[in-house]
Amino acid sequence: MPAVTMTHWERLTAAMAGQAVDxxxxxxxxxxxxxxxxxxxxxxxxxxxxxxxxxxxxxFMPSGTYSVEDWGAETALLNSPIGAxxxxxxxxxxxxxxxxxxxxxxxxxxxxxxLKALTLAAEALKGEVPILQTLFGPLxxxxxxxxxxxxxxxxxxPDQFEAGLTIIADTVIAFARACLRAGAHGVFFSTQCANxxxxxxxxxxxxxxxxxxxxxxxxxxxxxxxxxxxxGNDVMFDQLLAYPANMANWHDRRGELSLADATSRFPxxxxxxxxxxxxxxxxxxAAIKAEVRDAIxxxxxxxxxxxxxxxxxxxxxxxxxxxxxxxxxx
Numbered sequence: 001m002p003a004v005t006m007t008h009w010e011r012l013t014a015a016m017a018g019q020a021v022d023x024x025x026x027x028x029x030x031x032x033x034x035x036x037x038x039x040x041x042x043x044x045x046x047x048x049x050x051x052x053x054x055x056x057x058x059x060f061m062p063s064g065t066y067s068v069e070d071w072g073a074e075t076a077l078l079n080s081p082i083g084a085x086x087x088x089x090x091x092x093x094x095x096x097x098x099x100x101x102x103x104x105x106x107x108x109x110x111x112x113x114x115l116k117a118l119t120l121a122a123e124a125l126k127g128e129v130p131i132l133q134t135l136f137g138p139l140x141x142x143x144x145x146x147x148x149x150x151x152x153x154x155x156x157x158p159d160q161f162e163a164g165l166t167i168i169a170d171t172v173i174a175f176a177r178a179c180l181r182a183g184a185h186g187v188f189f190s191t192q193c194a195n196x197x198x199x200x201x202x203x204x205x206x207x208x209x210x211x212x213x214x215x216x217x218x219x220x221x222x223x224x225x226x227x228x229x230x231x232g233n234d235v236m237f238d239q240l241l242a243y244p245a246n247m248a249n250w251h252d253r254r255g256e257l258s259l260a261d262a263t264s265r266f267p268x269x270x271x272x273x274x275x276x277x278x279x280x281x282x283x284x285x286a287a288i289k290a291e292v293r294d295a296i297x298x299x300x301x302x303x304x305x306x307x308x309x310x311x312x313x314x315x316x317x318x319x320x321x322x323x324x325x326x327x328x329x330x
Contacts, residue, residue: 008056008129012225016246016269018302025056026306026328028274028321030314031083036063039113043120050129052318053325056305057225058131059188060121062114067136067172068145070109071101083314092146095157098164104171106178111171115178122183130186130225133179137191138168138211139204151199154207161207169211173218186225189216189245196234209239216244227271231310241266251309253279253291260298269303274324276308281316285323292327 002022006014011025032045042062050058064084065075072091080086092098106115118133125131142150142165153161176187191212194204216226227247230240237257241248246268252259253275262270273295274280279287292306306328 012056012130012269012305015303015305021301024296024301024304024306024328026325027055027057027059027271028053028308028312028324029059029061030312030316031061031064033077033080033083033085033314036061036117037113039117040120042117043124046117046121047124050125053321056129058121058125058129059227060118060131060133060184061311062117062134063110065144066110066114067141067175070104070111071145073145081313081315082311084311087144087147090146090149092142092164093149095153095160098142098153098157098160099167101164101167103167104175106171106175111175115175115182118179118184119182125183127183131184132186132188132225132227133176133184134188134190135172135176135215137189137193137208138165138172138215139194139208140190140192141168141172143193154199154203158207165207165211169214172215176215176219177222180219180222186223186227187219188227188229188249189243190229190231191240192231194230194236194240195232196236197232201236201239204236204239209243212243220244227269229310237265247271247305249307249309251276253277253309258298259295259304263299263303269305270299271305271307272309273298273304273306274308274312276310276312280308280320280324281313283317283320283323285320288320288323289327289330292324296328 006022011021014021015025035041035045068091073087074089075085076088078086104111122131194208226245227249228243228245230250248266249271252272259270274291279291
């Protein structure tokens with residue numbers, strides 16, 4: 001273990017390479033509901049969060065529906081424990097609408113607001129800590145935009161649906177590049193449909209992985225940190241862990257794939273260890289610290305960043321967040 005205190009950049013890059021660190025890197029993330037509708041207020045909330053806990057990575061937290069509102073989806077905040085907005089009116093209601101989706105500008109509308117928020121936060125942080133902008137894969141974006149009808153569309157009208165996925169993918173690429181130019185150092189790439197409860201592996205390969213890779217390949221030379229978020233249950237780990245990324249985050253405490261098992265299946269940084277549904281929000285503090293110690297034991301403390309398996313509830317006490325930070329340093 002290094003004798004001197006490392007910077008956030010040194011700690012994160014060393015951990016990614018499997019090298020010794022002064023302590024395992026750590027980051028927690030949460031939504032800022034209603035605040036996240038205003039770019040100035042979202043930037044301010046992000047800065048307060050980071051300056052309070054001094055995490056090793058900032059996972060930028062725009063509204064979870066930001067990517068579909070410019071295509072006509074209407075959203076509302078409906079008592080979500082994590083502070084996520086819900087689409088209450090879809091932006092696409094017919095298969096014929098997919099090829100007609102307009103290409104969006106990353107500097108206008110909701111995308112423009114999120115770009116402004118990230119720009120303000122990045123300017124204030126002055127590069128002292130890596131920042132990752134949250135992106136949603138094209139298939140996930142389509143799902144947020146139209147709901148369950150996408151599963152009928154991809155089976156009954158695949159050509160029209162793929163035309164829409166191409167437009168979505170190109171929009172995600174343009175927005176991501178704008179964020180990287182504005183000060184983001186990488187992307188948090190969330191895929192929420194890559195599980196066997198929604199589709200089979202061949203369907204996901206065609207409609208999910210192909211378009212995810214279109215985005216990730218386009219960003220490969222620009223994103224220094226690309227973190228995959230593999231959301232849900234019965235995840236298609238074989239497909240997703242082969243994506244071009246150097247960090248992976250999933251619900252490891254649900255038991256499908258442990259951190260220990262993932263060490264031989266993914267060569268990059270494993271991001272997790274905390275149960276965001278139970279232990280992190282409810283404690284007790286001894287149990288939170290035990291999860292941190294267990295995650296370090298599973299990996300030998302190499303190629304690991306302590307984090308939740310997904311976004312943490314907004315009611316999580318600050319004392320629980322401090323317990324995580326203290327545990328990695330003990």
